[in-house]
Amino acid sequence: MPKQLHQNICDKSLFESFFKTHAKNLHDFLFYKFGTHLNPEDKAQEAFVKLWENCKKVPPNKAKSYVFTIANNLMLNEVAHQKVVLKHQKTITTHHTNLSPEFLLEEKQYRQKLEQAIANLTEAQRVAFLLNRVEGKRFKEIATLLDISTKAVEKRIYGALKKLRQEIDEL
Amino acid sequence: MDKEQLILKWLDNNLTPQELEAFKALEDYDAIIKLSNYSQGFKAPNFDIEANYNAVLSKVNKTPKANKNWWTPVLKIAAILAICFGAYYYTTTLDTVIVTQLAEKSIIELPDNSSVNLNAQSSITYNTNQWTSKTREVSLKGEAFFKVEKGSTFNVITPSGTVTVIGTQFNVKQRLNYFEVTCFEGIVSVQSNDKKTILNAGQSFLIINNKTVNRSTVIKHNPDWIYNVSSFISVPLNQVLAEFERQYNVKIDAKNFDQNVLFSGKFTHDDITIALQSITQPLQLQYKKVNNTIILTRE
Numbered sequence: 001m002p003k004q005l006h007q008n009i010c011d012k013s014l015f016e017s018f019f020k021t022h023a024k025n026l027h028d029f030l031f032y033k034f035g036t037h038l039n040p041e042d043k044a045q046e047a048f049v050k051l052w053e054n055c056k057k058v059p060p061n062k063a064k065s066y067v068f069t070i071a072n073n074l075m076l077n078e079v080a081h082q083k084v085v086l087k088h089q090k091t092i093t094t095h096h097t098n099l100s101p102e103f104l105l106e107e108k109q110y111r112q113k114l115e116q117a118i119a120n121l122t123e124a125q126r127v128a129f130l131l132n133r134v135e136g137k138r139f140k141e142i143a144t145l146l147d148i149s150t151k152a153v154e155k156r157i158y159g160a161l162k163k164l165r166q167e168i169d170e171l
Numbered sequence: 172m173d174k175e176q177l178i179l180k181w182l183d184n185n186l187t188p189q190e191l192e193a194f195k196a197l198e199d200y201d202a203i204i205k206l207s208n209y210s211q212g213f214k215a216p217n218f219d220i221e222a223n224y225n226a227v228l229s230k231v232n233k234t235p236k237a238n239k240n241w242w243t244p245v246l247k248i249a250a251i252l253a254i255c256f257g258a259y260y261y262t263t264t265l266d267t268v269i270v271t272q273l274a275e276k277s278i279i280e281l282p283d284n285s286s287v288n289l290n291a292q293s294s295i296t297y298n299t300n301q302w303t304s305k306t307r308e309v310s311l312k313g314e315a316f317f318k319v320e321k322g323s324t325f326n327v328i329t330p331s332g333t334v335t336v337i338g339t340q341f342n343v344k345q346r347l348n349y350f351e352v353t354c355f356e357g358i359v360s361v362q363s364n365d366k367k368t369i370l371n372a373g374q375s376f377l378i379i380n381n382k383t384v385n386r387s388t389v390i391k392h393n394p395d396w397i398y399n400v401s402s403f404i405s406v407p408l409n410q411v412l413a414e415f416e417r418q419y420n421v422k423i424d425a426k427n428f429d430q431n432v433l434f435s436g437k438f439t440h441d442d443i444t445i446a447l448q449s450i451t452q453p454l455q456l457q458y459k460k461v462n463n464t465i466i467l468t469r470e
Contacts (some may be wrong), residue, residue, distance in 0.1 A: 013444065024218045031215035040215075049230045078243055114209050131183055133210045139183045154179055161178070164206060165199075 007065050010055035019048055022064055025145055026071055032122050032130040034075050047071035065147060106156050110168070117167035128153055129160035175218045178203065178433040183352050242385075263300065270294040273312070273420035276396075283307060290314035290396050291417040313342040316394050331378065332363025341370075342394040349410050351377040355392055379407065411450065420445050425467040428456075 009015055023044060030040035047070040049061060058066050118126060131137045131145070132153075139157075145152045172190070174197060178435050181194050194200065216300050216333045269289065271277045277289040282302040287295060293313020301308070307325040321338030331350035334343055339357025343361055344350070352361045352373035361368045361376050361440045368376050373388035409430040412423045418440045438446040447458050451467065459466045 019222055019224050019227065023220060023223055027223075028215040036216070041218070041223065045230065047226045052227070052231045110205075111209060111212065114206070118210075118213060129209065130213060134208050135212045136184075138185075141398075143357045146469050153316065158179060161182075161203070161206070165202060168206070169202070171389055 008055050009058060009060050014060070015052060016057070018060075018063060022067065023048065026067060028131065028135060029068070029127060030071055031076060032080065032127045032134075033072075038078050040074055040075075043071050043074045046074055047090065085122050086170065101129075113168045114164070117164045120167065121163060125156045125160035125163065128156035129164075174199070196437070228468045253388075264298075264418070266296050266298045268294060268296045273320070273417055281307070281309070283318045283322055284327065285317065288316040288320075288397055292315075309345055311345060313346070314342070316340070316397055332361060335360040335362065340392070346410065346413065348380045351375060353394065355394075364410070395437065395442075400437050401440065402437040404435050405432050407434075408434050411438075414449065415446065420463070422464045423467060424464055425465075428469055 007068050009018060021057075023090040026047065027040055027044040030043055034040060044067075049072050051058060054066075121129065127144070128142055131142050132139070137145070139150050139153045142153045146153070172193070177186075177190060178198070178199075180190060186194060197203075206272065220435065231309040242281060265390065266388060267310075269279050271289050271291055271293050273292050275391075279287045279289060279295065281287060282296065284300050285307070285380040287309070289295060289297075290313060293311070293315060295311040295312075295368050297317060298306065298442070301322075305323050307323055309326070310328045312330065315327075316375050317325075317327065317335050317336075318340045319338050323337070325336050325338075327334040327336075327343055328352070331345050332352075334341065334352050336357060336359050340355040340357055341357075342351075342353040342355065344352075350363065354365060354370040354372055356370075356372050359370040361370060365374045370376055373390055374388040377384040377386055401418065403411055407430065408425075411434045412430070413424060415438065416423055417423075421443075434450075434454065437447060440446070447460075447465065449455070451458050455469070457468050459468075
């Protein structure tokens with residue numbers, strides 16, 4: 001463990017670089033775990049505000065888990081066992097203009113099934129899976145982000161894949 | 172390499188060209204690719220790092236931190252003071268207890284300037300806070316001579332009975348199987364076993380082994396023990412020996428003869444040899460001193 005240069009994160013430039021490194025990951029994590037209804041952007045900001053306020057008590061090597069924990073708890077306080085709904089953003093459009101109505105219908109149904117299946121995943125599976133497939137993060141990166149082992153990440157992602165396929169293929 | 176491992180490597184973007192070919196050959200390939208592609212539609216909204224950072228900065232400046240810091244030390248000090256006050260108040264409402272050991276006497280002044288002479292191996296208890304103009308109360312175990320200032324009713328509560336006075340001088344002796352109250356001045360009321368007795372100056376009240384003994388008058392101002400002499404009139408020997416033990420902090424071994432024989436006489440508290448002679452001669456006894464034990468035998 002390298003010796004720390006700073007006792008805490010109260011230094012403005014230190015705080016700024018810390019923010020720029022971790023804020024997007026925190027936001028995405030909250031989004032994938034809890035969905036959009038509970039305002040993940042706001043919670044992420046709150047967590048960093050709290051970090052600054054308590055900067056004297058938080059050593060830099062604990063700062064990342066600090067903001068993640070705070071943000072997670074803020075979310076949990078708001079969540080009342082609501083079902084997580086990640087709405088499919090219709091940003092992925094195909095360029096083909098001459099698609100048959102049957103194809104479009106089938107596509108719509110697939111999307112709905114996928115949406116439902118993703119919502120049915122456990123939080124752990126969903127977060128790991130989406131960070132990997134959508135954000136393009138590798139297993140090792142995800143392991144560091146979530147503070148778990150690479151093996152655990154593999155288990156979650158593979159489990160998610162299996163479950164999704166089962167739900168979609170079930171007819 | 173089994174299917175799962177291959178898929179995992181693909182997910183982690185970790186395939187060699189050969190492995191990639193093997194992956195594409197899987198029958199699940201199409202389904203997996205479709206799943207992966209459509210999952211892109213669930214991407215998190217764009218996170219503008221700069222904008223969010225500025226938002227954090229403005230929120231940080233808004234919170235009034237100064238107030239919180241000022242408040243906490245004040246609360247801490249207030250809490251400590253509250254605890255100190257509580258402890259002080261508690262200890263001043265406790266009873267005052269004074270105890271004498273063997274071979275020890277003590278003089279105590281009560282809150283109303285009444286005084287108590289406490290004989291050896293005795294204790295009195297009273298509560299300063301509850302000492303009002305209406306009731307004055309002490310608990311006594313053992314022997315004490317009271318000089319009570321004129322005032323409200325003064326009660327001495329002993330395990331054997333309660334003595335009530337209003338401004339008098341009296342002696343209370345409460346030992347094992349022995350309860351004696353002597354009035355030296357004024358009027359004393361003794362309540363014992365549901366029986367109330369009034370004593371005038373010079374009169375005394377005595378219960379030995381649960382039997383009330385009538386006493387003749389005594390013309391004195393103070394009990395003898397105040398002047399370091401114990402005197403007895405027809406008192407069972409065991410009571411005499413018990414008092415001896417108290418005054419000299421010794422043990423007396425007198426197993427070999429009847430301790431109920433009555434004794435009249437005195438012994439000093441200041442010289443153990445003379446005191447022993449005072450007891451043994453009238454009863455024709457011999458004594459032997461071994462460390463802290465006195466052995467008495469018949470001649």
